[in-house]
Amino acid sequence: MKEVFELVGIVSYGTYIPRYRIKAEDIARIWGENADVIKGGLGVLEKSVPDLDEDTATISVEAAREAVRRAGINPKNIGAIFVGSESHPYAVKPTATIVGEALDVGNDFFAADLEFACKAGTAGIQNCMAMVEAGMIKYGLAIGSDTSQGAPGDPLEYSAAAGGAAFLVGNDGVIAEIEHTCSFTSDTPDFWRREGRPYPSHGGRFTGQPAYFRHVVSAAKMLMEETGLKPEDFNYAVFHQPNGKFPVRAARMLGFSKEQIEQGLVVRYVGNTYSGSSLLGFAAILDVAKPGDRILLVSFGSGAGSDAFSITVTDAIENLNRNPGVWDKISKKVYIDYGTYAKFRRKIRMR
Amino acid sequence: MLPRFWRKIRYRYDLIGTRCNTCGRNYYPPRNFCPVCRRRSSIEEVQLSGYGTVLSYSIVHDTPVGLKMEKPYVVALIQLDEGPIITSQLACEPEEVHDGMRVKAVFRKYGEDGEDGIIYYGTKFIPAEEA
Numbered sequence: 001m002k003e004v005f006e007l008v009g010i011v012s013y014g015t016y017i018p019r020y021r022i023k024a025e026d027i028a029r030i031w032g033e034n035a036d037v038i039k040g041g042l043g044v045l046e047k048s049v050p051d052l053d054e055d056t057a058t059i060s061v062e063a064a065r066e067a068v069r070r071a072g073i074n075p076k077n078i079g080a081i082f083v084g085s086e087s088h089p090y091a092v093k094p095t096a097t098i099v100g101e102a103l104d105v106g107n108d109f110f111a112a113d114l115e116f117a118c119k120a121g122t123a124g125i126q127n128c129m130a131m132v133e134a135g136m137i138k139y140g141l142a143i144g145s146d147t148s149q150g151a152p153g154d155p156l157e158y159s160a161a162a163g164g165a166a167f168l169v170g171n172d173g174v175i176a177e178i179e180h181t182c183s184f185t186s187d188t189p190d191f192w193r194r195e196g197r198p199y200p201s202h203g204g205r206f207t208g209q210p211a212y213f214r215h216v217v218s219a220a221k222m223l224m225e226e227t228g229l230k231p232e233d234f235n236y237a238v239f240h241q242p243n244g245k246f247p248v249r250a251a252r253m254l255g256f257s258k259e260q261i262e263q264g265l266v267v268r269y270v271g272n273t274y275s276g277s278s279l280l281g282f283a284a285i286l287d288v289a290k291p292g293d294r295i296l297l298v299s300f301g302s303g304a305g306s307d308a309f310s311i312t313v314t315d316a317i318e319n320l321n322r323n324p325g326v327w328d329k330i331s332k333k334v335y336i337d338y339g340t341y342a343k344f345r346r347k348i349r350m351r
Numbered sequence: 352m353l354p355r356f357w358r359k360i361r362y363r364y365d366l367i368g369t370r371c372n373t374c375g376r377n378y379y380p381p382r383n384f385c386p387v388c389r390r391r392s393s394i395e396e397v398q399l400s401g402y403g404t405v406l407s408y409s410i411v412h413d414t415p416v417g418l419k420m421e422k423p424y425v426v427a428l429i430q431l432d433e434g435p436i437i438t439s440q441l442a443c444e445p446e447e448v449h450d451g452m453r454v455k456a457v458f459r460k461y462g463e464d465g466e467d468g469i470i471y472y473g474t475k476f477i478p479a480e481e482a
């Protein structure tokens with residue numbers, strides 16, 4: 001083992017999913033596609049849609065407020081805020097400043113917006129961990145949140161969704177200890193968005209094998225090698241969920257069972273929440289986890305990289321109010337049609 | 352607009368009001384003087400719970416230009432559980448709202464100064480889970 005971080009981990013967590021959903025059928029109808037083929041191929045049945053007045057900042061604030069409220073800590077003790085997203089409301093002006101103000105954290109805190117496609121939220125957890133470990137802060141807040149879009153008619157339109165999760169990291173009142181983390185990173189152009197462009201571009205099939213699978217599998221294997229852990233040592237596993245197929249195949253490639261990934265597989269009903277994706281799945285697992293359970297968390301960010309974590313739940317989790325859970329929030333929904341969706345996502349431009 | 356908004360950002364982002372310790376009344380927006388106790392006022396900041404009840408409401412169909420995309424929307428007179436009565440946008444379907452409805456505060460976008468301008472955030476309300 002390279003290094004083990006003792007006593008540092010998740011103190012509390014919160015999540016946010018907008019209430020609106022659009023079904024794959026309603027998108028397929030507009031583009032003259034076969035909904036059953038799409039649903040079968042992508043493994044996404046419906047996805048969340050943010051309201052006109054919701055964005056990455058509002059989602060981040062709501063998730064973070066839930067995390068702080070559950071922990072019952074004084075927000076002034078939060079020493080760092082990192083918001084990971086690829087849909088920050090401003091190109092220049094950090095979302096973390098808005099979150100800090102809305103949480104009444106004060107002015108004495110480290111802050112930055114992080115960007116690494118869909119893995120910027122887990123990168124924030126690593127930063128907070130290191131700062132707690134170094135004694136620089138008491139608590140750090142790491143948030144992964146997005147309201148990402150696909151161009152109209154692009155296959156991404158069936159999956160690009162909105163949601164976020166916030167994690168309070170510290171070494172006091174830890175409900176889930178982060179035993180180890182590592183990252184696998186390479187220069188891989190699978191998916192990108194140039195400055196000032198509204199929609200991302202992607203390398204089509206190139207996003208699979210050399211991008212998602214190579215990084216997710218390598219990071220998970222690296223973590224298991226460094227810790228000496230095997231798939232059967234984990235009660236749960238959660239992988240980044242760009243669609244309903246990739247995480248299932250990655251689990252199979254690594255030797256994890258359907259049972260280990262089922263609880264965290266939220267993508268079928270919320271879509272790909274980008275920076276929120278693996279973290280919402282992880283939160284759904286924490287919702288039901290028992291003391292002693294071990295969880296494997298592997299994120300993926302295009303460009304490309306994966307962060308892997310081995311996390312063990314402590315006795316303290318039983319004292320944390322975990323309601324409403326992620327699956328409760330997924331089931332609380334209002335369906336909208338494509339016209340309303342196009343308006344909400346500002347695909348219709350006003351003059 | 353910008354400096355005026357910025358000075359009050361703390362009270363728009365969160366429901367931080369004031370309480371008069373002499374008579375126990377809560378105020379939002381915050382006041383530094385209790386109109387009941389006057390010179391005997393003893394004011395301190397208080398974090399309000401964010402829960403309240405709809406007293407009355409209207410559905411707005413004729414909107415300012417900047418809110419055209421949002422219409423129709425609901426504006427409600429809400430009594431917070433701590434006492435203060437405020438007017439706020441209620442983010443829900445027009446057919447959902449009713450007098451006596453329980454609501455809770457959320458953080459939402461108020462609007463923006465066009466595509467190049469600042470984005471304004473603040474407190475709105477949504478339906479609260481009925482027990």
Ligand SMILES: [Zn+2]
Pocket residue numbers: 371372373374375376385386387388389392393
């Ligand atoms: Zn008074």
